[in-house]
Amino acid sequence: MKLIASQIDLFLHHARDLLHQLELPSKDEYIAAASTAIQDLRAASVSSWNLTYISFRPIFILLGILGHYLAIVLRMIAKHSVAHGWRAAKEGYFQLRTGTIWFVNFQRDLPLSAKYAELGALGLAITLWLLRRHVIKNRYAERIMGWYREKKRRALRRYQNFVGRIAKTSSFLAFLLPHVLYAVLVVGLKRIDPGVVTYLATKTYLCSFISFWHPLYLTFSVLRRLSHHLKDYKDGKASDENGKGAVKIVTPSILKKKRRQEAEIEELRVEVVDLLKYWVVYAILLGTVRTAKLLPFFGHVLNVTTDDVPKIPSRWSFSKKSSGLYSKLRLPGRIAEEITLLFLVWLRFMPSTTMAGEMKSSGSSMTASKSSGSGDLDKQRPVDILFAKLSPYVLSTMNSSAFLTKKALGDSSNEGSTFLSYAIQKLRSILDMAVLVRLISKGSQEWIITTIVESSALMPAVTTLLMPSYFTNFGVIYVSLVVPAGYTTTSCVHIRNASSKLETLMPKMDDGSRYLQFWLVHAAITLLLASFASLLAWLPLSTHATWLLWAYVQLESSTRKIYGWFESELGKKSLEDNVLVRSTARIIAALPSNVEDSSTNPVHADNVAAAEGDKSKVE
Numbered sequence: 001m002k003l004i005a006s007q008i009d010l011f012l013h014h015a016r017d018l019l020h021q022l023e024l025p026s027k028d029e030y031i032a033a034a035s036t037a038i039q040d041l042r043a044a045s046v047s048s049w050n051l052t053y054i055s056f057r058p059i060f061i062l063l064g065i066l067g068h069y070l071a072i073v074l075r076m077i078a079k080h081s082v083a084h085g086w087r088a089a090k091e092g093y094f095q096l097r098t099g100t101i102w103f104v105n106f107q108r109d110l111p112l113s114a115k116y117a118e119l120g121a122l123g124l125a126i127t128l129w130l131l132r133r134h135v136i137k138n139r140y141a142e143r144i145m146g147w148y149r150e151k152k153r154r155a156l157r158r159y160q161n162f163v164g165r166i167a168k169t170s171s172f173l174a175f176l177l178p179h180v181l182y183a184v185l186v187v188g189l190k191r192i193d194p195g196v197v198t199y200l201a202t203k204t205y206l207c208s209f210i211s212f213w214h215p216l217y218l219t220f221s222v223l224r225r226l227s228h229h230l231k232d233y234k235d236g237k238a239s240d241e242n243g244k245g246a247v248k249i250v251t252p253s254i255l256k257k258k259r260r261q262e263a264e265i266e267e268l269r270v271e272v273v274d275l276l277k278y279w280v281v282y283a284i285l286l287g288t289v290r291t292a293k294l295l296p297f298f299g300h301v302l303n304v305t306t307d308d309v310p311k312i313p314s315r316w317s318f319s320k321k322s323s324g325l326y327s328k329l330r331l332p333g334r335i336a337e338e339i340t341l342l343f344l345v346w347l348r349f350m351p352s353t354t355m356a357g358e359m360k361s362s363g364s365s366m367t368a369s370k371s372s373g374s375g376d377l378d379k380q381r382p383v384d385i386l387f388a389k390l391s392p393y394v395l396s397t398m399n400s401s402a403f404l405t406k407k408a409l410g411d412s413s414n415e416g417s418t419f420l421s422y423a424i425q426k427l428r429s430i431l432d433m434a435v436l437v438r439l440i441s442k443g444s445q446e447w448i449i450t451t452i453v454e455s456s457a458l459m460p461a462v463t464t465l466l467m468p469s470y471f472t473n474f475g476v477i478y479v480s481l482v483v484p485a486g487y488t489t490t491s492c493v494h495i496r497n498a499s500s501k502l503e504t505l506m507p508k509m510d511d512g513s514r515y516l517q518f519w520l521v522h523a524a525i526t527l528l529l530a531s532f533a534s535l536l537a538w539l540p541l542s543t544h545a546t547w548l549l550w551a552y553v554q555l556e557s558s559t560r561k562i563y564g565w566f567e568s569e570l571g572k573k574s575l576e577d578n579v580l581v582r583s584t585a586r587i588i589a590a591l592p593s594n595v596e597d598s599s600t601n602p603v604h605a606d607n608v609a610a611a612e613g614d615k616s617k618v619e
Contacts, residue, residue, distance in 0.1 A: 175380065178350055186342055201337040210344045215278055216523055219516050222271050226513055229265055233506045262502065269495060269505065272512050276492035277387040279519045280485045281347070284390045287481035294473055350382045391489040398457055398486040424452060451555055457483045458551055469543040476543060480550040484522070487554075488515045514556055517563040521553060524566065 025033075107115070135141060167174035190197060200206050431445040440448075464475030495508045529536070529546065536542040552558050569578055576582070 179346075182346055182350060197338050197341065198334060201341040202334055207337065207341050207344055210341075210348055211282065212523065214348075215275065215282070216520060218271075219275050219279075219520055222268060222275060223513060223516055223520075225264075226268050226272070226509065229261065229268070230506065230510055230513065232261075233502065233510075262500065265502065265505065265509070266500065269509065272509065272516065273492055273496050274383070275516060276488050276495070276512060277383050278348075279515075280391055280394070280488050280492065281383055281386045283481040283485040283488075284386075284394060287477050287485070290477050290481075291474065294470070347382045347386070387489075387492075391485075394482060394486045394489055397482060424449065427452070447557060451557070454555055455551065457486070458554075461547070465544055465547060469541075472543040472547055476547050476550060479547055479554065480522070484515065484518055484554055488519075491515050514559060518554065518559045521559055521562045521566070525549070525553060 110118075163174050163177055166177060186197075428445075428449060431440065431448060434440045435442055435445050458479055461475035461478040464472045464478075491508070491512045491514075495505075495512050498505045498508045536546075539545075553562065569580070572578060
């Protein structure tokens with residue numbers, strides 16, 4: 001116990017020493033320090049408040065002034081809004097009351113049959129609305145379309161199997177089978193009801209729709225869908241050139257988007273090739289017919305006759321013997337239009353033929369074509385057949401002039417040299433020096449060279465500018481149809497043979513879009529020239545001006561510029577903003593009129609009114 005007590009005393013002693021060393025302040029010192037701290041905190045708070053008040057006082061005053069005026073404005077708006085709203089509500093109530101009374105009286109005065117007719121129309125409208133809801137709810141339209149697609153697929157499969165069985169016996173017979181069936185269908189239709197084809201060919205616009213308007217719509221649709229792909233490709237190429245050396249991060253979403261884009265471009269590729277082929281065939285056939293009509297003998301044969309137009313004798317008429325020969329060779333207008341309609345239906349809507357025998361015999365070639373991305377482009381439709389047969393003649397026609405300048409652009413495959421290629425090489429050297437000294441830009445140099453190269457294909461037709469209009473017409477046909485058909489054929493072949501890689505395919509697709517744009521511009525200018533044909537016939541050198549117009553339009557820069565203007569005009573929201581509508585309105589407003597406006601001549605209007613009043617008094 002003594003040991004414990006000694007240890008406790010020792011602990012207490014050390015504790016007292018520790019408290020003495022800590023020098024704890026006394027109570028009075030604590031109170032004095034706390035009161036000083038409170039006074040300093042109060043002074044600091046007052047100083048901070050004074051600083052904040054002085055700093056934000058102008059802002060508070062400005063907000064107060066703005067709030068005051070805003071309250072005044074809102075009070076005025078609310079006052080007038082309530083007043084006008086109350087007035088409008090009263091007027092609306094009176095108008096509704098008047099309309100209701102008029103409607104009730106009108107319904108009372110109606111006969112009983114009219115009331116029943118109104119109830120029937122109202123019931124029919126409600127029934128149609130309920131039927132529409134029922135159809136949408138049960139998806140009848142989608143189910144009918146699915147049923148139609150399934151039936152169509154089965155019919156096509158049976159047809160292909162039937163053609164395959166025939167192809168095992170004779171490939172040539174299998175190839176001719178669709179055309180034979182079409183001929184049998186036409187003959188049967190003419191035997192059953194001969195007036196149907198005649199009516200469709202002579203009384204409707206079916207021929208122009210099939211040959212002209214429907215391809216134009218398809219071309220414009222394809223260009224609209226292709227434009228954003230071309231824009232994305234050019235933007236991506238420009239960004240790659242600006243950010244060379246940067247590491248690209250490829251994510252699964254980017255890969256999925258790229259695959260979807262490649263699938264869409266492949267579908268567009270097939271459509272672009274089909275449209276280019278059709279426009280080539282269209283241009284060749286149209287150019288052939290126009291050229292034949294300009295020739296002495298064939299022109300009189302191809303100028304069809306009509307039974308309702310009487311023949312007017314002329315001093316330049318042929319003799320009775322020659323006119324009788326021509327009348328025997330000519331086709332009546334009705335028969336010619338029927339033949340045209342049947343030919344266009346055969347050309348546009350005849351399905352392709354797939355022969356099993358040919359597929360087996362050419363399996364390796366088909367595999368190669370599919371591997372290159374052109375499996376869907378190998379078809380045996382009438383358009384493809386005519387394109388394969390006629391396009392080489394167009395290329396051979398242009399071979400002497402259009403492609404002689406390839407060597408000037410670095411094409412080493414062309415052996416030999418010409419004066420034109422030599423001149424373009426020298427011109428390129430001169431333009432390089434002009435670019436070096438900054439007289440022209442690089443883009444201007446490329447535009448000059450491209451324009452000269454594209455214009456070189458027109459050289460065979462340049463001589464017709466120095467001849468009378470009859471010979472210039474042949475040059476117009478060459479410039480407006482033959483040369484574009486040749487370039488379109490080349491672009492079509494390049495797109496068809498290109499690989500499926502975007503880096504290789506997209507430049508070819510861009511070039512193909514240029515020629516699709518040209519055929520749209522060609523259609524618009526053709527319609528414009530046809531509208532003013534009677535006026536142009538009286539103008540001197542109008543054929544030569546037409547030649548120069550087509551020579552300008554077929555240039556790439558001109559084609560894209562004119563198409564861009566057409567696209568901007570068609571894309572405007574309001575019809576009144578269209579340049580053609582505004583120009584027509586100005587022309588109509590500028591035309592003289594024998595009816596005077598009372599606002600511009602009030603004295604004359606008063607005199608007329610007074611005269612009419614005197615006349616009524618006399619009566």
